Amino acid sequence: MTMRFSSPPSPTSLSRRALLGGAAAFGGATLLSGCIGTGPGTSAPPTGGPTGGPATLQIAFSEPKTRDALLETIKDYDGPAPTVNAVATEQFRAQLSTYLTSANPPDVIGWLAGSVARDYASKGLLLDVSDLWTGDGACAKYSESLRALCSDENGKQIFVPTSYYWWSIFHKKSAFQKWGITEPPKVWDDFIALCDDLKGRGVYPLTNGIGSTPWMASGWFDYLNLRVNGAQFHRDLLAGKFPFTDERVAAVLERYKQLIPYFDPNMRSYSVQEAVTPLVQDKAAMYLTGAFIVVSVPKDQVDDIDFFSVPTIDPAVPSAEEAPTDGYMGSAKAPNVDQAKKLMSFLASPDAQQKNIQLSGSANLPTSPDVDTSGFSPMVQKGIKLLNETKEITQFFNRDSSDALQLTADAALTKFLDDPSDIKGTLEDWQKAAERVFKQ
Incomplete structure (x- = not known):
């Protein structure tokens, strides 16, 4: 060979x-x-x-x-x-x-x-x-x-x-125990309260790697859209049936905006793998990512890794998970x-x-x-259970759309994370870029 x-x-x-x-x-x-x-x-x-x-x-x-x-x-x-x-x-x-x-x-x-x-x-x-x-x-x-x-x-x-x-919010069991977190949050308000508590302790609540892997910014966009608007709207949006200027997309970015103060500010220099480092060092508490990230965790900490699903925002919206x-x-x-x-x-x-x-x-x-x-492993068995119990399955932004549309998401979302003050302008620019992709 x-x-x-x-x-x-x-x-x-x-x-x-x-x-x-x-x-x-x-x-x-x-x-x-x-x-x-x-x-x-x-x-x-x-x-x-x-x-x-x-x-x-x-x-x-x-x-x-x-x-x-x-x-x-x-x-x-x-x-x-x-x-x-x-x-x-x-x-x-x-x-x-x-x-x-x-x-x-x-x-x-x-x-x-x-x-x-x-x-x-x-x-x-x-x-x-x-x-x-x-x-x-x-x-x-x-x-x-x-x-x-x-x-x-x-x-x-x-x-x-x-x-x-599967994708989920990964964390260390020992770190949660150290910080007195006995149960992961199941609803959005409790999740935000947890982020506030962790930030008050001097811990970055969230890590991410959007440096050389800017597509990681789409993970939160996908999940927030699934939680706010549901899987069918998410699919239709990525298929070009709705514009990114739709008020329902603006509602997603409003939720995303809530998270920005909780991210490790170094996420712009991390790759998807490098963002694991602050997690395993207990400098960051949680990481929304795919289960593939386990291979980047030190061997002696793999059994310490656990996860929970992105909390519910609207209980009327059926549950959905990404399973690329x-x-x-x-x-x-x-x-x-x-x-x-x-x-x-x-x-x-x-x-x-x-x-x-x-x-x-x-x-x-x-x-x-x-x-x-x-x-x-027990974690994998838990992942199987998560996917068996959810109502809807999606893939990931580019898998449900195209690599070309993914590039428009990379540009729009990284710009948004740098400056979330103009959601309307961000979505207008995103829609213009998306229209060029759909016309190809």
């Missing part, structure tokens, strides 16, 4: 009922046992053709441990050892279009499920992998709801998932189609998923219904 690295820098969303429908059970944990993506044109014949040579795999990684776990897992692949090109996530994001449109693209690309995959599929850039969903194919046992989530407008599947994870799904897509022009599909099938296999999750030390959940999750 040839490996090339670059150093990292310092869906459609479905209701819970739809996701659970038709899923094979493994202890009630098969919430997202399936694939994601869509778009027409994916059946265009590849220019390369089915050859027996080794496949090329292009992956992103946020820190070396996740990369190394995948590379170790791939050693079990029984085909020609693939060439693996690994680059840091932000570099990967910027180059993804180039990978897919090049004359000699990677055979397989590891990336995000949702609208980004759907957009590339609509341009005829993704390989039709429908055969992996039939007979004894790697995805044949996955739920019908997730088959639909993985299908283009013509009913063809174009994405193979291997893991998913990751996996692999093949290039429509893949030079080695047979090996591309074989490699994706291996990566989607129960053994590969189990090994990769265990080696990475992540809190990710497997998408295969045949993975035994009984030995997973």
Whole structure:
């Protein structure tokens, strides 16, 4: 296996009922046992053709441990050892279009499920992998709801998932105990009161990393929109059905504005991983992030990490959680189609998923219904329970919209966090930028 690295820098969303429908059970944990993506044109014949040579795999990684776990897992692949090109996530994001449109693209690309995959599929850039969903194919046992989530407008599947994870407010149990916090807040007013109390103790209530990873500012936007306006409005907003100047979006930023005094002021210099440091040092109390962040926690503190859901703002709004799904897509022009599909099938296999999750030390959940999750950590079991009990599931801002729209969110929200005094002006600028994206 040839490996090339670059150093990292310092869906459609479905209701819970739809996701659970038709899923094979493994202890009630098969919430997202399936694939994601869509778009027409994916059946265009590849220019390369089915050859027996080794496949090329292009992956992103946020820190070396996740990369190394995948590379170790791939050693079990029984085909020609693939060439693996690994680059840091932000570099990967910027180059993804180039990978897919090049004359000699990677055979397989590891990336995000949702609208980004759907957009590339609509341009005829993704390989039709429908055969992996039939007979004894790697995805044949996955739920019908997730088959639909993985299908283009013509009913063809174009994405193979291997893991998913949840977002929540993470904290240290020992720190909460030290500060006399016996129960996490369940409603917004109690959450704000907790932030006031922590700030009075000289602790930053919230950490975040919006420096080299400005998309992290969207985490709070997503959740506040879900809590104030609900999942359907959130989806419709990101699909361009409502303008960002809508008064309901202004209401979201008013809530967001409440949080600004509680953030660690160094968040503008932290990346998503670096924002963990003040949390583990008890300098910051809470971090709204994905469960992937566990791999950035020192090993001796992992068991001390716990989480709770973003508190309710309006009890009339159904509960919703973000549960992004990751996996692999093949290039429509893949030079080695047979090996591309074989490699994706291996990566989607129960053994590969189990090994990769265990080696990475992540809190990710497997998408295969045949993975035994009984030995997973109590925190992961709690994450499964959270997602099983929520009413709605979304992905994340760019996964429910596009990478191009994510850039408009990055600009608008980081500007807002620097100067929250002009919400109307911020939203007007955001809408102008969004209109340019939707016209493309």
